[in-house]
Amino acid sequence: MAVERTLSIIKPDATRRNLTGKIIAKFEEAGLKVVASRRLKLSQADAEAFYGVHKERPFFKDLVSFMISGPVVVQVLEGEGAIQKNRDVMGATNPANAAPGTIRKEFAESIEANSVHGSDAPETAANEIKFFFRDLDIVG
Ligand code: CMP
Secondary structure, three states, rough: OOOEEEEEEEEHHHOOOOOHHHHHHHHOOOOOOEEEEEEEEEOOOHHHHHHHHHOOOOOHHHHHHHHOOOOOOEEEEEEEOOOHHHHHHOOOOHHHHHHOOOOOHHOOOOOOOOOOOOOOHHHHHHHHHHHHOOHHHHOO
């Protein structure tokens, strides 16, 4: 399987509860390597742009408010089949449906405050990585 890169965001509900290290440990245990990392606070414009594909969805406004409510940790994860592997480690969007051992099952508070975001496909991953990082910032 090809080595891929994917974008991960550790969301404000998780940084607020000081779970950054526990979440990164889950990525590393699954064989994903953190090749870029930054902690930052999204502006409203950043969050609206990042989640632009969801702008017609009923949850968009609340999602943006939540994502700007505290710091996030944005990371590039690298590994074989990293996009799907990260999705497997995260678990289902709604923690009520997430499998045991996944990040969302163990840590998420709700479908909105679900602790992590991960890119869903190769094209999205490339665009989402570019949203936060320059090539220079990513060291494999
Ligand atoms: P994420 O993977 O970051 O992508 C979009 C986010 O919208 C999702 O995780 C959830 O945190 C949030 N969200 C809130 N409500 C819903 C919903 N009903 N369906 C899907 N995503 C939702």
